[in-house]
Amino acid sequence: MSELNQLRERIEEINIAILDLLSERGEIAKQIGLEKRKAGTMIYDPMREKEMINKLQDLNKGPYDDNVIKQLFKEIFKASTELQKSENEKHLYVSRKLKSDDTIVTTANGGVIGGDEKIFVFGPCSVESYEQVEQVAENLVEKGQKFIRGGAFKPRTSPYDFQGLGVEGLKILKEINKKYDLAVISEVVDPHHFEMADPYIDIYQIGARNMHNFELLKEAGRSNKPVLLKRGLSATIEELIYAAEYIHASGNSNIIICERGIRTYEKATRNTLDISAVPILKQGTHLPVLVDVTHSTGRKDIMLPVAKAALAVGADGVMAEVHPDPSVALSDAGQQMDLNEFDLFYKEIEQARKLYR
Numbered sequence: 001m002s003e004l005n006q007l008r009e010r011i012e013e014i015n016i017a018i019l020d021l022l023s024e025r026g027e028i029a030k031q032i033g034l035e036k037r038k039a040g041t042m043i044y045d046p047m048r049e050k051e052m053i054n055k056l057q058d059l060n061k062g063p064y065d066d067n068v069i070k071q072l073f074k075e076i077f078k079a080s081t082e083l084q085k086s087e088n089e090k091h092l093y094v095s096r097k098l099k100s101d102d103t104i105v106t107t108a109n110g111g112v113i114g115g116d117e118k119i120f121v122f123g124p125c126s127v128e129s130y131e132q133v134e135q136v137a138e139n140l141v142e143k144g145q146k147f148i149r150g151g152a153f154k155p156r157t158s159p160y161d162f163q164g165l166g167v168e169g170l171k172i173l174k175e176i177n178k179k180y181d182l183a184v185i186s187e188v189v190d191p192h193h194f195e196m197a198d199p200y201i202d203i204y205q206i207g208a209r210n211m212h213n214f215e216l217l218k219e220a221g222r223s224n225k226p227v228l229l230k231r232g233l234s235a236t237i238e239e240l241i242y243a244a245e246y247i248h249a250s251g252n253s254n255i256i257i258c259e260r261g262i263r264t265y266e267k268a269t270r271n272t273l274d275i276s277a278v279p280i281l282k283q284g285t286h287l288p289v290l291v292d293v294t295h296s297t298g299r300k301d302i303m304l305p306v307a308k309a310a311l312a313v314g315a316d317g318v319m320a321e322v323h324p325d326p327s328v329a330l331s332d333a334g335q336q337m338d339l340n341e342f343d344l345f346y347k348e349i350e351q352a353r354k355l356y357r
């Protein structure tokens, strides 16, 4: 055998030895990934990678220089994190990889979210009085709606802003539910609220500001009612999925995700609606996805085209705020539709809804 062929043979043996070691390394990385998942730690660990690279560079005898070694190992670490992520994703309860069928959330009054028909969730930002909620409820029943939203506990940016009527607000919502058979969606802000609010609420809402409140998510997971989870103000789609996973992992599979806009540098709208999050969430998870056009835009003049866009990209429904007299509303006065504006909005969005059934 020529010298060249002998060397090539040796190199191929080494390739196979490296491949075997890489496979073994990959299997260990997968196990590390599972341990990290149990502990709730992030997959990517730059400090650990730096430590390992420093050690390897110290031991490096050449002929490859330190930078080449660094690049080669960086590629290996990257491949490991990708492996860990896809393994984790396969194991996420909310992942479509684990369950290909859509999750369909139902309420006692026959409301269905995530089924063949797209749905709407309308109602005032805050519950202010029985009369105020009733005016909206009557309007919704005339339109054949199944849901009403209204906040009784309001986590507001300023502590001096209206904080909601609390339990009194929930009682009003229950009266409305009994009289109009509308399923009530209302926010809870404290892990102790679930037990207290149970007799009054049909779907618990976890608001954007609490998307990362893990104790609240876990308690929502222990509750026996559907949970509408809003995307955090600065949360990535991955973080939103993990927040939903917290609820599912604690035992509750009835989860609805709500894209409500994220904080960007753009000032033309209140938040920036991440429209691409909708198909990404629909592909990556089996959960129903709603789009809140009030909080994402903060502008009544563009709510309709944005709502149509949400339905067009695959949202299971649209949320929007409606108030009988927004000018005196105790919260979100500028962005809630009055009943006339709502009629116009509804006529058009109902047409669009039929298109995307």
Ligand SMILES: O=C(O)C(=O)C[C@]1(C(=O)O)C=C[C@@H](O)C=C1
Pocket: 029, 032, 033, 043, 044, 045, 046, 048, 049, 076, 077, 080, 081
């Ligand atoms: O040690 C870890 O925490 C791992 O997840 C393993 C590993 C690796 O491949 O060595 C993978 C990704 C991390 O960014 C750091 C290291």
